[in-house]
Amino acid sequence: MNLDDRIMIDPAIRSGKPCIRGTRMTVYDVLEYLAGGLSEAELLEDFPDLSREDIQAVLAFAAARERRLVISSAA
Known part of the structure; x- marks a missing residue:
């Protein structure tokens, strides 16, 4: 997977934070939702602009x- 196709x-x-291409949703936003217990299916339902590939x-x-x-940090 070429991340440049999905993450910009x-x-x-969003002040230069890494976002999903074509959206204003940051990588951090998605990680927070998943860490908070939202399932992938729920995330896709709540944000129809997202895909599984995103x-x-x-x-x-x-x-x-x-x-x-x-x-x-090891160097």
């Missing part, structure tokens, strides 16, 4: 960011 960073949108991209983006943090 634009300083003019949610997968959010999770992949967060995992990649975590990997970068772990690698940089």
Whole structure:
């Protein structure tokens, strides 16, 4: 999966926070909803502009960011 197809960073949108392309929903928003107990199905129902692929991209983006943090802190 190419994250650039789904996740974008634009300083003019949500202060440059990583967002799902074509929406103003941030990666953090989606992670917060999932961490708060909202299921993927509920999230898709509540936000019809989102797709399963968007949610997968959010999770992949967060995992990649975590990997970068772990690698940089180990250096």
